[in-house]
Amino acid sequence: MIAIGIDPGFGNFKIADAEGRVAALPSTVGVGEIAPALETGLGRRRREASRLPDRVRLGNLSYLAGEVERYARPADRLDMDRFGGGPEMEALLLAAAFRLLGEGEFEAAASVGLPVHVLRAPDAAETVASVRRWLIGEHRGEVNGRPFALRIRAVRVLAQPLGAFFAWGLDGSGRWARPAADFKARVAVIDVGFNTLDIFAVEAGEVIQRFTQGGTVGVRRAAERLADLMRAQRGWAPSLREADAWLRGNGEEEISRQALETAASEIVTFCEQALGDTAPLLRAVLLTGGGVAFAPIRERLMRRFPNAVVPADPVTANALGLARFAVRLIRERKDGPAGAEA
Amino acid sequence: MGRRGRRPKPQRPVRVVITLSLDPLRDGDLVELLSRVPFGARAALVKAALRGADLRAFLPIPEEEAIEAALDRLGEIFEA
Numbered sequence: 498m499i500a501i502g503i504d505p506g507f508g509n510f511k512i513a514d515a516e517g518r519v520a521a522l523p524s525t526v527g528v529g530e531i532a533p534a535l536e537t538g539l540g541r542r543r544r545e546a547s548r549l550p551d552r553v554r555l556g557n558l559s560y561l562a563g564e565v566e567r568y569a570r571p572a573d574r575l576d577m578d579r580f581g582g583g584p585e586m587e588a589l590l591l592a593a594a595f596r597l598l599g600e601g602e603f604e605a606a607a608s609v610g611l612p613v614h615v616l617r618a619p620d621a622a623e624t625v626a627s628v629r630r631w632l633i634g635e636h637r638g639e640v641n642g643r644p645f646a647l648r649i650r651a652v653r654v655l656a657q658p659l660g661a662f663f664a665w666g667l668d669g670s671g672r673w674a675r676p677a678a679d680f681k682a683r684v685a686v687i688d689v690g691f692n693t694l695d696i697f698a699v700e701a702g703e704v705i706q707r708f709t710q711g712g713t714v715g716v717r718r719a720a721e722r723l724a725d726l727m728r729a730q731r732g733w734a735p736s737l738r739e740a741d742a743w744l745r746g747n748g749e750e751e752i753s754r755q756a757l758e759t760a761a762s763e764i765v766t767f768c769e770q771a772l773g774d775t776a777p778l779l780r781a782v783l784l785t786g787g788g789v790a791f792a793p794i795r796e797r798l799m800r801r802f803p804n805a806v807v808p809a810d811p812v813t814a815n816a817l818g819l820a821r822f823a824v825r826l827i828r829e830r831k832d833g834p835a836g837a838e839a
Numbered sequence: 840m841g842r843r844g845r846r847p848k849p850q851r852p853v854r855v856v857i858t859l860s861l862d863p864l865r866d867g868d869l870v871e872l873l874s875r876v877p878f879g880a881r882a883a884l885v886k887a888a889l890r891g892a893d894l895r896a897f898l899p900i901p902e903e904e905a906i907e908a909a910l911d912r913l914g915e916i917f918e919a
Contacts, residue, residue: 655917
């Protein structure tokens with residue numbers, strides 16, 4: 498059985514295993530076709546390098562998942578109900594897992610990260626239950642014409658930023674690998690996603706509720722600002738997905754920097770309000786999420802929090818830490834009662 | 840003004856003083872055990888030992904185990 502971490506972000510769907518392998522694809526799904534000539538002879542790496550979406554077949558239905566904008570109209574799902582599954586999420590799961598594991602049949606224990614504000618909502622228990630209903634069991638289909646199956650035996654739902662904390666502190670066997678003093682100290686995580694901004698603080702294994710907050714102040718604000726600026730300056734406004742892709746590809750252009758600076762100000766203000774009086778007491782502030790990949794946002798946060806730590810890949814750090822935690826689920830299953838599903 | 844403090848027990852406690860001379864090699868495990876028991880808990884440990892109890896309950900949890908247990912709890916926060 499393998500341990501996997503699933504981070505179903507609004508911007509990207511990320512998946513990782515405990516050995517450190519990661520796969521990420523834009524969280525977009527559409528119905529369409531890729532011209533066969535474009536696909537011929539493409540291996541996985543060349544497909545990713547060419548930014549071709551994956552063709553996912555679920556029963557009689559076919560989807561494109563990932564980089565679909567050039568081939569199909571993307572079906573964006575930014576609602577919270579999407580965490581309960583559905584064909585779009587299933588297509589993303591199969592495409593991401595196929596990118597991670599390749600062709601074949603696999604059995605896994607999975608940790609899944611959800612945004613903090615989703616887990617603090619009044620209907621959080623129902624959301625967690627629906628994630629488990631979706632994920633536990635068999636996920637079978639064809640990806641790019643190859644058969645693929647993932648049987649998930651155990652699921653644990655965690656807050657997304659806990660993934661970054663685990664990536665920072667746990668080793669590949671799911672055990673604490675840093676000095677004990679780091680575990681006892683107060684550590685904060687700032688997770689800047691496309692649609693969400695999560696702040697999470699942990700001390701000696703306890704979540705500090707006072708400094709744990711979630712909001713919808715993510716990179717989406719930069720995408721909206723960019724769309725406004727483009728409408729004003731060029732007479733044409735991109736969709737949020739297109740604006741996000743533009744920001745990633747043209748981050749150095751003046752119009753992009755302007756949009757990102759606006760988002761950076763809001764993000765830093767939110768973080769200051771949440772962490773203000775505890776900031777000097779923090780052993781580390783872990784910066785994670787796709788938003789940290791943008792220099793204006795990362796630099797502003799690093800200036801404000803001098804003890805900030807940026808993981809090697811902030812986009813996939815949550816998924817990696819979640820995968821390391823999932824190793825513990827496998828160990829639990831071996832130690833616990835036979836057949837128990839966590 | 841009423842009487843303050845805990846009422847005295849009807850029977851006086853029987854006080855037993857035992858002096859242990861422990862060999863650092865042969866009794867090293869006991870020396871280690873007694874040195875790790877929190878201050879004030881030695882008498883309770885001896886009483887429990889005489890009744891055949893599992894003495895591990897008296898020992899502070901090793902740091903590694905405490906971290907492992909805390910990590911497990913951290914992973915269960917959002918479990919129904």
